[in-house]
Structures are given as C-alpha cells and as structure tokens.
Amino acid sequence: MSKTAVNKILKPLLLGTFIFGCFVTLFFMYFKPSTSWPYGPIESTIYxxxxxxxxxxxxxxxxxxxxxxxxxxxxxxxxxxxxxxxxxxxxxxxxxxxxxxxxxxxxxxxxxxxxxxxxxxxxxxxxxxxxxxxxxxxxxxxxxxxxxxxxxxxxxxxxxxxxxxxPYGSIIPSETKEDFVLPKKDKLICWIVSNWKKDHVRAKYYNKLHKHIEVHTYGRAFGKRIPDKDLNSIMASCKFYLAFENSIHKDYITEKLYNPLSVGTVPVVLGPPRQNYEKFIQGDAFIHVDDFNSPKDLAEYLMLLDENEEMYLGYFKWRRLFKVKTVHxxxxxxxxxxxxxxxxxxxxxxxxxxxxxxx
Known part of the structure; x- marks a missing residue:
C-alpha cells in the first residue's frame, strides 16, 4: 500500500482519537470533587x-x-x-x-x-x-x-x-372572630412540675401558697408522673395553673405560660416582672404573683375569682380576637x-x- 493511501486512513483515526481524548479530559476536570471539602464518613441521620x-x-x-x-x-x-x-x-x-x-x-x-x-x-x-x-x-x-x-x-x-x-410562644390574630368556649373545670389550681429544688424561688412560693389554698399537684416532683398525652386535659380542667419558671431572667418566659393559655386556663405566673410579660401577651390574660403582697393575698384573690364568674371570664376576652402560637x-x-x-x-x-x- 502506498504512503499516500496509509495517510488517508490514519489521519481520520488520529483526529478522532485526539478529539475523544480532549472530551475525556474536560469531563473529569468538570466533575472533579472539591479538594477543600473535609473527608471522612458522612454523619448519618434518620433523614x-x-x-x-x-x-x-x-x-x-x-x-x-x-x-x-x-x-x-x-x-x-x-x-x-x-x-x-x-x-x-x-x-x-x-x-x-x-x-x-x-x-x-x-x-x-x-x-x-x-x-x-x-x-x-x-x-x-x-x-x-x-x-x-x-x-x-x-x-x-x-x-x-x-x-x-x-x-x-x-x-x-x-x-x-x-x-x-x-420566643417560646406568641399571641397572634385569630382567623375567626367568636367567643371562646371554656372547657369544663373541676379543679381550682393545678401545677405540673418535674424538677424540684427546695431553694428555688418557685418552691418557696408554693410552700407558702398551698397553706392557704388547695393546689392539685402532678409530675415527678410530687411522685405523680403523668403521660404526655394527659398534660393538656389535666391543665384544661383547672381554673388556674401555676406557670412558675425555674429561674427568673429577662425574657425567660417558657411553655409554662403558653400551654395553659392555649387550653383555656388562666396562668398564674412567677418569673420576670409583669412589664416583661406584657411585651409578649395581653396584661389581662394572666395573673402575676408580684401583684400581691403575699401568697396569702394571692390565694384570697383566686378564691374571689372562683366565686365571681364574670370576673373570671374577663381573663379570656383576648380570645375573641387572638390565639396562641407555640414554637416547633x-x-x-x-x-x-x-x-x-x-x-x-x-x-x-x-x-x-x-x-x-x-x-
């Protein structure tokens, strides 16, 4: 075979090989992983x-x-x-x-x-x-x-x-404008608590309060563990709930306030000052222990509300226009x-x- 004939065969082959090689090189350059990433096993999660x-x-x-x-x-x-x-x-x-x-x-x-x-x-x-x-x-x-x-x-x-x-929760406008229907109440005051330390402010206040009024207590602190599914129903069955924080700090207002609000129970709060609470919720939606000179005075006011339905229902006026939003x-x-x-x-x-x- 002549030299001219060989060239006619080889040139297309060489050209094709060159083009294919360029394509492969560009492919791996483009898909090469970043060398700046840390290496090692990926942390697995259920998602x-x-x-x-x-x-x-x-x-x-x-x-x-x-x-x-x-x-x-x-x-x-x-x-x-x-x-x-x-x-x-x-x-x-x-x-x-x-x-x-x-x-x-x-x-x-x-x-x-x-x-x-x-x-x-x-x-x-x-x-x-x-x-x-x-x-x-x-x-x-x-x-x-x-x-x-x-x-x-x-x-x-x-x-x-x-x-x-x-925040742990908030009060937001309700989509519907209607009177709030109060759940059935068969207890005056409730408190559900797990962590108990006798030197806590809330423990000291409770020890004085329950001498003047009956408080239905639940939770590990009182040897009465209850399933999570029963928390809301117990809270809703009480007229008042002791929303006592475990420590007092600026803006530290937890689910202890928002849970009773959401189920139709008036929270009695112990935490930062009333002015701090009113940055988050309406002032007539809760009772603050600081509004009373002593636990005895608070107990007397709660018993007054128990006897006066109109006064008690006044703590739910906000429910006509607003509702509780909790955080996920x-x-x-x-x-x-x-x-x-x-x-x-x-x-x-x-x-x-x-x-x-x-x-």
Missing part, C-alpha cells in the same frame, strides 16, 4: 435518605446552606420542613459535616458543646461562614464556657435582643436561622457571649 443533596458551589447564590453541627440534646428532627411547614424558601438544612466548607452557617446547640470544645470543628472557618449559637435554657441552667466567648457571629435565643429572636422545637428554630442568613449578609461578631447572656 439523610429522604434528602437528595443538590450540587452546590459558592457561585450558586440562590440557596442558603445551614449545617446543624450538634443535634440538640441528641434529638434528631425533620430537616426538610422549612418550605412545607414554615413557608421559608431557598434553604437547605443538613447534618452532613462533609458540607462544612460550603455552608453559609453552622448551628451549634450550647448544651451539646463539650466542656473542652472537642466536638467543635477543627478546620479553618471559611470567610463567608457564620457560626450561630443556639440556647433556650436560662442563664441559671446554662454551662459557663469562657472559651466560646468570641467564637460566634450570631445568637439564636428566646431573648428579644438576640440576633435571631424565637427544633425545626422551626433551624429554619428561622437559615432564613436570617439568607437576608443578612453583613458581617457580625460577638465579643463576649457570656457577658451578654448573663448580664
């Missing part, structure tokens, strides 16, 4: 298989990525609820620590942080990333960790001066944190976390 993790890059600005680094008290929860339940769009929540380097924010639950910080990330923090401190215990029941004083960018807390404010732990907190990140790109830093929280 991992439900979530199809999309392809992310820092050039994709339409999606905000929030990484839950520490499950609160080890409790897992639905990471896919932002859009379907809370109507929050553009958020991708994950517990996959392999996504650390591309996450816009990292969520840390204070009570789950090790004292020596050994369960916090050891990789360098990306410049765009914000660390979020989440805590819903009062300062009296929060571990003091001086070494975290300057670690965080944002706070997620029940406090009204937190960056991401999430912990999914709602996480989605609100992601939503905040998507709307606030500015730099933020906390210089002394403990001083702010305990101050």
């Amino acid at each position: 991992t298989e439900q979530v199809k993790i999309p392809f992310f890059s820092r050039s994709n600005k339409s999606m905000t990525i929030l990484l839950v680094w520490l499950w609160p008290y080890g409790q897992t929860y639905d990471l896919t609820a932002c859009s379907s339940i809370f109507n929050i769009e553009g958020c991708f929540i994950t517990a996959d620590k392999n996504l650390y380097n591309i996450s816009d924010g990292i969520l840390f639950h204070h009570q789950s942080i090790a004292d020596d910080l050994s369960n916090l990330p050891t990789l360098q923090r990306p410049s765009f990333q914000k660390w979020i401190w989440m805590n819903f215990e009062s300062p009296s029941h929060s571990t003091n960790l001086p070494s975290i004083a300057k670690l965080f960018n944002l706070t997620l807390n029940y406090r009204q001066d937190a960056d991401i404010k999430v 732990f912990w999914a709602e907190h996480t989605c609100l944190a992601c939503d905040y990140l998507s709307r606030h790109k500015e730099y933020r830093a906390i210089n002394d976390l403990d001083k702010w929280y305990r101050g």
